[in-house]
Amino acid sequence: MDARVLQIEGVRHRYGALTAVDGVDLRVAPGECVALLGPNGAGKTTLIGLATGLLAAQEGRVRVCGGDPRSAATRRHLGVVQQTMGFPTTLTVAELVRGAAVRAGRPAAAAGPVLAEVGITDLARRRSAKLSGGQRQRVALAMALVGDPDLLLLDEPTAGLDVAARRTFWQVLARRRDAGVGILLTTHILEEAASTADRVVVLHRGRVVAEDSPGGLSARLADRTLTARSGVDVVVLRGLPGVLTAVRDGERVRVTSAEPERVLRAWLPLDDALGELRVEGAGLEQALFALTDDRSERDDETMGVPA
Numbered sequence: 001m002d003a004r005v006l007q008i009e010g011v012r013h014r015y016g017a018l019t020a021v022d023g024v025d026l027r028v029a030p031g032e033c034v035a036l037l038g039p040n041g042a043g044k045t046t047l048i049g050l051a052t053g054l055l056a057a058q059e060g061r062v063r064v065c066g067g068d069p070r071s072a073a074t075r076r077h078l079g080v081v082q083q084t085m086g087f088p089t090t091l092t093v094a095e096l097v098r099g100a101a102v103r104a105g106r107p108a109a110a111a112g113p114v115l116a117e118v119g120i121t122d123l124a125r126r127r128s129a130k131l132s133g134g135q136r137q138r139v140a141l142a143m144a145l146v147g148d149p150d151l152l153l154l155d156e157p158t159a160g161l162d163v164a165a166r167r168t169f170w171q172v173l174a175r176r177r178d179a180g181v182g183i184l185l186t187t188h189i190l191e192e193a194a195s196t197a198d199r200v201v202v203l204h205r206g207r208v209v210a211e212d213s214p215g216g217l218s219a220r221l222a223d224r225t226l227t228a229r230s231g232v233d234v235v236v237l238r239g240l241p242g243v244l245t246a247v248r249d250g251e252r253v254r255v256t257s258a259e260p261e262r263v264l265r266a267w268l269p270l271d272d273a274l275g276e277l278r279v280e281g282a283g284l285e286q287a288l289f290a291l292t293d294d295r296s297e298r299d300d301e302t303m304g305v306p307a
C-alpha cells in the first residue's frame with residue numbers, strides 16, 4: 001500500500017470553459033499537516049472536493065489511503081469539513097456527532113470524548129438551528145474527527161472562530177497530527193498556517209505556484225528591509241554587494257536586500273555613526289501576496305518561484 005494518505009497526480013477540473021484546477025500534484029503523508037493557500041477563486045475548494053470524492057477528477061488520479069475517494073470503503077478513512085456545510089436543523093449537536101460516528105462505522109458513544117476534545121460539551125443538547133457561525137464550525141470539526149480518520153480534509157475550518165476556539169482548534173489538530181493523521185487544510189490566515197503546517201502549498205489560478213515549509217517560503221521570497229540612521233550616500237549604498245534598492249528619508253536610509261548580512265558587512269565599515277538599525281523580514285503574508293499578485297506576472301508559464 002502507498003505510504004501517502006493523499007496522493008493527487010496531474011489532476012484537472014473544469015467548470016465549462018473555466019479550468020478551476022489545472023494539473024495539480026499534491027501528496028500528504030501520515031502525520032503531516034499541509035496548508036493550502038491562495039486567493040479567492042484559486043481552486044482550493046475544488047481541489048478539496050476532488051480529494052473528498054465529492055467531485056470526480058476529469059483528468060489525473062486521486063488516491064486516499066491507496067483507494068478511490070468516491071468509494072464508500074475509502075471514504076471511511078476521511079474526516080471532512082466543507083467550506084459551506086448545512087446541518088439538519090432539528091437535530092441536536094450530540095445527535096449530529098453521534099450520527100457521524102455511526103456513519104463512519106464507530107459506536108455512537110465515541111461522540112462524547114470528541115465533543116470534549118473540541119470544547120463543545122456544553123452545546124451537546126442545543127439544536128443545530130440555534131448555533132452561531134463559530135459554534136457550527138466546531139460541530140463540523142467534531143463530526144470530522146469522530147470517525148477516527150487517517151486523513152482530515154478541512155476547507156477553511158477556522159473561519160468564524162474566536163481567539164480561544166482558534167487556539168483549541170490548532171491544539172486538537174496538532175495532537176491528531178502527532179498521532180499520525182494526515183491533514184490538508186485551506187486557510188486565509190497565513191500566520192496561523194505558519195505555526196502549525198509542515199508544508200505550505202500555494203495555489204493560483206488552479207496551479208501550484210509554490211511549495212515549501214512556511215519559513216522556507218517566506219525566506220525564499222522575502223526581501224529584507226534594513227533601516228538605519230546613516231550618513232552614507234544612497235548612491236554609494238546602491239553600489240554595495242547585495243543591495244537591491246536604497247532610499248533616503250531624512251536622517252534615515254531604507255535598504256532592501258535578499259542578503260541583509262552581506263549588506264551590513266559592507267555598510268558598517270563605511271559609517272562609524274550608523275545607528276537605530278532595524279532588519280525586518282517580509283513574512284509569509286507578503287510572500288504569498290507576491291506569488292499571487294497578477295500585476296507581477298509576466299505570463300502564465302513564468303509564474304515559477306525563484307530558487
Ligand SMILES: Nc1ncnc2c1ncn2[C@@H]1O[C@H](COP(=O)(O)OP(=O)(O)OP(=O)(O)O)[C@@H](O)[C@H]1O
Binds near residue numbers: 041
Ligand atoms: N460549481 C461551480 N460551477 C462553476 N464554476 C465554479 C463552481 N465552483 C467553483 N467555480 C469556479 O472555479 C474557480 C475556483 O473556485 P474554488 O471554489 O475552488 O476557489 P477557492 O480557492 O476555494 O476560493 P475561496 O478562497 O473563495 O474559497 C472559481 O473561479 C469559481 O468561480
Ligand SMILES: [Mg+2]
Binds near residue numbers: 045083
Ligand atoms: Mg474555497
